[in-house]
């Protein structure tokens with residue numbers, strides 16, 4: 216309990232604090248709530264600081280809150296599919312589709328030719344099937360959801376076991392662990408082989424009366440080298456077919472284009488290639504290399520896709536109209552063979568270092584006379600998002616050494632400049648990899664650097 220005339224008195228009134236803060240670009244109830252919380256925290260503390268110190272504290276808390284508001288940033292990391300930075304940026308066509316679908320009514324579940332209730336996402340499912348060379352396709356919230364739906368469907372009867380190689384029991388970032396997803400879906404894990412070796416015989420021995428399905432997980436975010444062995448997908452497919460067990464592969468990234476033709480990266484299997492090998496169903500993410508919105512795409516045998524769509528659980532995993540429209544626009548780009556010019560993730564793979572150097576030189580020229588040592592450097596860009604983990608794409612960086620502040624300070628101030636600029640520190644320099652910066656952002660980069668270094 217406080218003594219009535221002790222520190223309590225020094226805690227300023229909410230209204231006075233709000234006035235002293237001046238205008239803040241957040242809704243008033245949010246600011247009031249934060250000020251109340253901060254002042255309450257002061258009351259429970261021992262000594263109460265002066266008014267200015269209190270204001271600083273409130274301002275810091277406001278900044279943290281403001282920073283947590285979802286907002287665009289400039290990606291100078293060179294990691295094209297950066298999970299912390301929102302994965303794939305959308306194409307202009309997808310962004311336009313979002314605007315149009317968002318601001319209007321639509322035929323989401325309405326049949327325009329008959330004038331009555333219709334199916335959902337029929338065109339998208341049709342075009343996804345074409346782009347995957349599959350009999351059928353559908354889409355849910357993300358790849359994790361796709362996997363859960365598939366697991367629940369195939370293990371809902373007596374047979375609960377899912378046969379999977381120990382070498383594929385991976386964690387895929389964001390706490391997504393294959394064994395945990397499996398068990399949470401009511402499946403029973405039937406691990407086979409060892410971390411580095413699994414043979415066809417291991418699969419054959421494990422498949423029995425209890426087997427619900429065989430699952431293969433694309434080892435996407437790490438590479439296993441050396442003494443490694445696993446049977447060819449075709450062999451597992453033939454075995455599964457013989458034993459009449461469904462065979463599913465989680466592809467993770469799901470490149471729809473042959474990316475190894477676009478950049479010096481190792482090939483990423485396309486859904487079409489994998490389905491040709493005899494896999495019954497594949498699932499993959501919409502917002503990794505594919506370059507669309509967050510989504511989980513399932514493609515393969517018609518009978519299986521239809522059955523998945525009839526699962527009551529499917530309803531809980533379905534995408535909303537905005538996602539469907541953005542994905543529809545993205546897939547259309549691939550079908551029109553415009554991915555190399557329209558899909559940002561694919562464009563970023565393709566852009567030449569020559570082009571990056573020209574842009575870099577323009578930025579450098581604008582920094583002349585500022586308190587910084589600036590030069591162009593060699594970057595090591597990556598696909599990211601668990602794709603082609605071994606592949607480094609040579610790139611171009613702007614390397615900066617500010618004269619009047621530390622690199623950590625410099626990095627922090629760039630993060631704070633709206634839009635925040637995220638680079639990395641290496642070799643005693645702050646570096647911005649231009650491969651993941653859109654040309655239209657060069658101007659913003661220059662402005663942010665100039666304002667901080669002036």
Ligand SMILES: *Cc1c(COP(=O)(O)O)cnc(C)c1O
Pocket residue numbers: 357358359360387391432433434435436465466467468499500501510511600601
């Ligand atoms: C990324 C990834 C997932 C998860 O995909 P989300 O769309 O984020 O749910 C699942 N499996 C693999 C192999 C992945 O690489």
